[in-house]
Amino acid sequence: MASPLILINFKSYREGAGNNAGQIGTAAELVMQESGVTIGVAPQFTELHPFCKHYEIPVYAQHIDPVEGAFTGRVPAFTVRAAGCVGSLINHSERRLTIADIEATVAAAKFHHLESVVCTNNAAVSAAAALFAPTYVAIEPPELIGSGISVATANPEIIQSSVEGVHRVNPEVKVLCGAGIQSGECVKKALELGADGVLLASSVVKAKDPEAVLRDLISKI
Amino acid sequence: MASPLILINFKSYREGAGNNAGQIGTAAELVMQESGVTIGVAPQFTELHPFCKHYEIPVYAQHIDPVEGAFTGRVPAFTVRAAGCVGSLINHSERRLTIADIEATVAAAKFHHLESVVCTNNAAVSAAAALFAPTYVAIEPPELIGSGISVATANPEIIQSSVEGVHRVNPEVKVLCGAGIQSGECVKKALELGADGVLLASSVVKAKDPEAVLRDLISKI
Amino acid sequence: MASPLILINFKSYREGAGNNAGQIGTAAELVMQESGVTIGVAPQFTELHPFCKHYEIPVYAQHIDPVEGAFTGRVPAFTVRAAGCVGSLINHSERRLTIADIEATVAAAKFHHLESVVCTNNAAVSAAAALFAPTYVAIEPPELIGSGISVATANPEIIQSSVEGVHRVNPEVKVLCGAGIQSGECVKKALELGADGVLLASSVVKAKDPEAVLRDLISKI
């Protein structure tokens, strides 16, 4: 069986930039090599290029646009691929897209050989997103984002119903579980509920010791 | 008197990425060194970091967001500064912002010691933008963008009235002239009409010989 | 079998307001009574109330928002219901929504006993929209909108694949066919391809004689 994915979103956090970002990258690489668990990172756009050059962990963009040509200030999928990324978040709750754009962006990701991680807010939207056949659907109940309350504990049914709904539509689409993931216990629970990994942010990015948090996260897999 | 600014927007053009982007960077650096005319570039986000490392020309972002923290898929001003940029386009016609966000973004640019180039569509909006005291207002009549018709020829009054309106509000704010700029003749006309430089895209980025186009652009200054 | 639905979107056309709107309403009522074919109208927001009072045809809003409370300048579903409407367009190509908002808006429509007509741009998005179990999915290929070229003639496969995709997801969801519908021949073709009706705008709203156009539209059903 393939390894689960632990995906760290750096958002626009100060702690997700500069030296601190480097520390997280180093820690992720180390823990991934030691444990064999895949640890991906989604740094800020300007750091995608140096991250892909310096680290051997999979690097994701936080957003891509399905465009090329006369579009200023966008993030064309092809530039993210050229920087060396393996994939991208799409439709994060802090960067919502129209349904037409989600479909076009998943298609653009495929065209450029990028994994697509479509973020969703409930089971119905997760199933709808699965119809576009992305690599992952990442379910994050909005009321739990940044709450410090793990979705796996607070709302296990939403994960189960999302996993079921996604697989009913397309059994090849993998499911990530987001919102409130903080510990190895949360990760274990998420995997037991049928998720193929987790998407998390502040609990790693704002940690005093990211390496310790990463070791804890993978400890019960 | 300070040099005028020739600012090249790479947009999401394929020709503004990879090797071709490098060729434009090299040509811009060469022509700037020889002529003393400031030539700035606005590459794609993922290429800001390598551009700032490899070239001695001023590098601008195509867009910045006045945020830090839990914002996914945004372009925080501080990351653009950390990459080595000197400034950013703001409110390009292909990436319009609310008036509240323009004000906040110009302020964020100042805070991070970045030049701000606020794009506008007519004389009234140019004057309003000048009230936020950005470094530049770049006037681009929407009907001329990508038209191949130079604003300096087709609509000289809009440049004059924009320059006057901007300077009435704040004489320190400089004015760039955009839309349809293609030749040294256009640049000359724009400067005669009171502009402090030009903003252009496809005529350099899609040129077979960008160096020749750049030489022509600065030839009548 | 239930009657097909001929749904007329008045958009922001001048011809869809005032006396002209009244003429279309009168013609629709007459043709509906004579033929038994359901003819719905989607007037402008300020005219929903008088239309529902004066005509016995089903009236739809052009857009609703799934909100109530401190939201200024929105169109809460409950206000549209209170005005007497039977349903609303959702996610029209000229008013695109995020996937989360489409799901929430279809749910709000149900809660307020309103029919939901979710507009889509291709077969994949149609199937995804069907997962939210709206009353109708209205497929309108963007390249044909306002083209004068009937989707039923130009691109019959997109209707067929949308009907199939929608029914595979949920056989209760009905399909409207939009873009380029102009004549009874187009309507007949659309119904043969499996659609339950058509969504159209300018060919009725801008017609010199809307009654004649409506009679033609229903002539081959």
Next chain:
Amino acid sequence: MASPLILINFKSYREGAGNNAGQIGTAAELVMQESGVTIGVAPQFTELHPFCKHYEIPVYAQHIDPVEGAFTGRVPAFTVRAAGCVGSLINHSERRLTIADIEATVAAAKFHHLESVVCTNNAAVSAAAALFAPTYVAIEPPELIGSGISVATANPEIIQSSVEGVHRVNPEVKVLCGAGIQSGECVKKALELGADGVLLASSVVKAKDPEAVLRDLISKI
């Protein structure tokens, strides 16, 4: 001297619809007739038409769009005018617009003989908005909206600096003061600080006795 304007925004409040809306309308009409103070209302779109027919108070839209033609789900200025409104809010904090759209919307309002009330968030944006010569600029510091804390008490400088900034740009533009207005004392303070009226919402719309609140609001003018 002209009367100050007390403008009541019904937002998407349930209490701003149906019978309750009627009660507010009746109370506003009564208090306006008795006191001579202008009391305007901004009901929900579907109720603009009946409000204009039933009441002799000035009615405003909560938002207008500077469009006509193939735009679905928008609120064309001409439809608001045809319904009998005297003006519209523009760029409310819950419905922010691009700077280009604000300029175009103020122009559309003028063209259709509608008053324009441009909402702003601070003194700099207020001055910029004044450059478009709207009828009113309504300053609402975002941190005070819905706070129950009156801007006139909490942050009198922002009103003064907005009034000064607006009048420096264009002395004909009037200023409304929003956010946290609840009592005659607040209104008095706002007028003393140079405002020409107030913009408020929940303290009237959600009041048990709107007539009593309206009488209090105008009691110290």
